[in-house]
Amino acid sequence: xxxxxxxxGPFNVPEGATVAFNCTYSNSASQSFFWYRQDCRKEPKLxxxxxxxxxxxxxxxxxxxxxSQYISLLIRDSKLSxxxxxxxxxxxxxxxxLIFGSGTRLLVRP
Amino acid sequence: NAGVTQTPKFRVLKTGQSMxxxxxxxxxxxxxxxxxxxxxxxxxxxxxxxxxxxxxxxEVPDGYNVSRLKKQNFLLGLESAAPSQTSVYxxxxxxxxxxxxxxxxxxxxxxxVL
Numbered sequence: 001x002x003x004x005x006x007x008x009g010p011f012n013v014p015e016g017a018t019v020a021f022n023c024t025y026s027n028s029a030s031q032s033f034f035w036y037r038q039d040c041r042k043e044p045k046l047x048x049x050x051x052x053x054x055x056x057x058x059x060x061x062x063x064x065x066x067x068s069q070y071i072s073l074l075i076r077d078s079k080l081s082x083x084x085x086x087x088x089x090x091x092x093x094x095x096x097x098l099i100f101g102s103g104t105r106l107l108v109r110p
Numbered sequence: 111n112a113g114v115t116q117t118p119k120f121r122v123l124k125t126g127q128s129m130x131x132x133x134x135x136x137x138x139x140x141x142x143x144x145x146x147x148x149x150x151x152x153x154x155x156x157x158x159x160x161x162x163x164x165x166x167x168x169e170v171p172d173g174y175n176v177s178r179l180k181k182q183n184f185l186l187g188l189e190s191a192a193p194s195q196t197s198v199y200x201x202x203x204x205x206x207x208x209x210x211x212x213x214x215x216x217x218x219x220x221x222x223v224l
Binding site for chain 2: 049
């Protein structure tokens, strides 16, 4: 079983739609959580961190469920520019290493 | 600040050739990483370094060597390239392992081994 699992998609949604991605992680000792965004043929960039209480940044909302070991990303009012691959990232307690999921691809159509 | 830079951006090698990929960061970060990214596989950690003069193996270290002689540079070497090493290589750096510290990535090196 992969340490971090994501639905690869693609999720194909119209502009203005709300879309949600989930990510599950296997190690209950996981300490911190992130969503990174990766555009085609580019490097990953931090979209947002995921805090225990949940957090929002504009149209993006991230949630963490430690009991069920999953994190989610909700995108409201999708824009064409949101088309990208979204990577779920987890770190372990006292670890220098980030563990990446394989990514979920989002396509927003006009 | 240039952030994290990588050279070269593209390279084509023949099987058995050697090469070195250079990563440089100007953010005074302690931690540096080399990943490879293949279709459907996500990012896999090759080697990493927690400070100048230190290196450690990641998830897929075989066929690669690294050196961190200077804090700002992290070199990835392929001694005898194989077609299985065709991939996109990303370097990254991070200030320290405090939770929620961002990891910054370079633009990547696209390597093809024929």
